[in-house]
Amino acid sequence: MARWEPDARLRLVQAAIDVYAEQGFESSTVAQVAERAGLTKATFFRHFPDKREPLFAGQDEHGALFTAGAAEAPANATPLEVVTAALDHATATFTAEQRAFGPRLRAVVAAHDELRERAAFKRAHLAEVLTTSLRERGIPDPTAAIAADLGVEAFHRAFARWSDGEGPSYGELAREELRALHAAATSLS
Amino acid sequence: MARWEPDARLRLVQAAIDVYAEQGFESSTVAQVAERAGLTKATFFRHFPDKREPLFAGQDEHGALFTAGAAEAPANATPLEVVTAALDHATATFTAEQRAFGPRLRAVVAAHDELRERAAFKRAHLAEVLTTSLRERGIPDPTAAIAADLGVEAFHRAFARWSDGEGPSYGELAREELRALHAAATSLS
DNA sequence: TCTGTCGATGAGACCGTGTCTCATCACCGT
DNA sequence: ACGGTGATGAGACACGGTCTCATCGACAGA
Numbered sequence: 304m305a306r307w308e309p310d311a312r313l314r315l316v317q318a319a320i321d322v323y324a325e326q327g328f329e330s331s332t333v334a335q336v337a338e339r340a341g342l343t344k345a346t347f348f349r350h351f352p353d354k355r356e357p358l359f360a361g362q363d364e365h366g367a368l369f370t371a372g373a374a375e376a377p378a379n380a381t382p383l384e385v386v387t388a389a390l391d392h393a394t395a396t397f398t399a400e401q402r403a404f405g406p407r408l409r410a411v412v413a414a415h416d417e418l419r420e421r422a423a424f425k426r427a428h429l430a431e432v433l434t435t436s437l438r439e440r441g442i443p444d445p446t447a448a449i450a451a452d453l454g455v456e457a458f459h460r461a462f463a464r465w466s467d468g469e470g471p472s473y474g475e476l477a478r479e480e481l482r483a484l485h486a487a488a489t490s491l492s
Numbered sequence: 493m494a495r496w497e498p499d500a501r502l503r504l505v506q507a508a509i510d511v512y513a514e515q516g517f518e519s520s521t522v523a524q525v526a527e528r529a530g531l532t533k534a535t536f537f538r539h540f541p542d543k544r545e546p547l548f549a550g551q552d553e554h555g556a557l558f559t560a561g562a563a564e565a566p567a568n569a570t571p572l573e574v575v576t577a578a579l580d581h582a583t584a585t586f587t588a589e590q591r592a593f594g595p596r597l598r599a600v601v602a603a604h605d606e607l608r609e610r611a612a613f614k615r616a617h618l619a620e621v622l623t624t625s626l627r628e629r630g631i632p633d634p635t636a637a638i639a640a641d642l643g644v645e646a647f648h649r650a651f652a653r654w655s656d657g658e659g660p661s662y663g664e665l666a667r668e669e670l671r672a673l674h675a676a677a678t679s680l681s
Numbered sequence: 682t683c684t685g686t687c688g689a690t691g692a693g694a695c696c697g698t699g700t701c702t703c704a705t706c707a708c709c710g711t
Numbered sequence: 712a713c714g715g716t717g718a719t720g721a722g723a724c725a726c727g728g729t730c731t732c733a734t735c736g737a738c739a740g741a
């Protein structure tokens with residue numbers, strides 16, 4: 304039993320998406336978001352470090368999921384197989400709720416540079432984490448970085464397709480995107 | 493003859509690097525940077541849109557250089573050859589002054605998440621621009637994106653080596669990095 | 682030399698972000 | 712009933728960033 308209305312954090316996320324979508328990110332204030340969630344500005348900042356972060360809530364876990372998935376790959380796996388394992392593990396955790404929020408979220412983020420900047424940072428962080436996983440398996444430097452880049456690119460392309468309603472599971476789409484990206488990378492010259 | 497001390501913008505850039513390096517980015521105020529440049533806060537914001545931007549001044553031109561360089565490649569060039577042309581064109585414009593500022597700049601940026609976020613955004617923008625150049629030459633979607641990613645990655649790796657004092661020209665280093673990245677990309681499975 | 686224009690700067694008010702401290706409130710175990 | 716605990720509210724605060732208005736210094740033209 305909660306002492307106050309439960310799920311304050313989730314309410315803030317939904318309020319942020321709604322308010323930013325309705326008024327635009329820059330024209331919205333944190334106080335407005337908090338009020339829509341039935342809270343105050345101070346409480347907003349207890350749950351999120353800044354005005355943008357509610358739109359990226361949960362995204363920090365993806366790094367840990369990638370790492371865990373990569374660790375499950377057999378010791379003699381190729382870089383691409385390790386990345387596939389990481390994608391499989393991460394995509395398996397996505398829920399129908401996340402799928403439903405996807406398009407609105409991507410629309411809001413795409414409309415404001417400040418939010419695209421945060422998205423680019425999250426993406427770079429994910430690539431860094433995956434690169435580290437690959438390096439720790441003995442995969443040398445430029446190879447690890449490229450393999451990680453392909454993996455993250457596939458992750459995002461697959462999420463876009465999946466949340467836009469394409470049939471296959473997120474995991475299947477990610478594997479498919481990764482294969483396509485790898486094929487493209489081998490035909491550049 | 494200037495009516496005031498000339499090169500206000502350049503003085504602000506140097507002041508920003510100095511102050512952020514000495515006190516840390518978050519502990520510094522825009523007023524301090526402006527004062528060190530002999531100016532005021534209001535003038536700072538006439539030259540730069542926000543506190544971070546002076547550290548990335550000039551970086552916006554790289555996109556245009558990439559585009560111009562890509563346009564110089566012959567019509568039947570492979571994706572990798574187009575990227576090489578873009579790198580050649582962009583790297584040729586770098587000066588000894590930029591080389592000298594490189595390490596200090598990278599150290600300051602690497603030390604603060606807010607600045608790394610901006611760097612990630614600039615990088616993503618560069619990749620987007622290069623991807624567009626490749627697409628307009630008829631290179632299909634996933635291939636263009638991958639080729640652009642390799643090019644931007646090579647661009648940054650080469651800059652790090654070049655500004656750290658490695659012998660070859662920036663252009664040579666970039667070509668070398670691009671070759672290495674392409675080789676790595678073809679040996680992932 | 683005087684005068685008016687023009688662009689860069691300074692001064693300062695203003696709102697919102699993000700931080701901090703303190704008070705309040707509801708539940709929980711004793 | 713009582714104190715402990717943790718989430719919240721209230722409000723002050725520094726700084727980022729925007730805006731308006733005044734100032735200044737060079738230049739052109741009379």
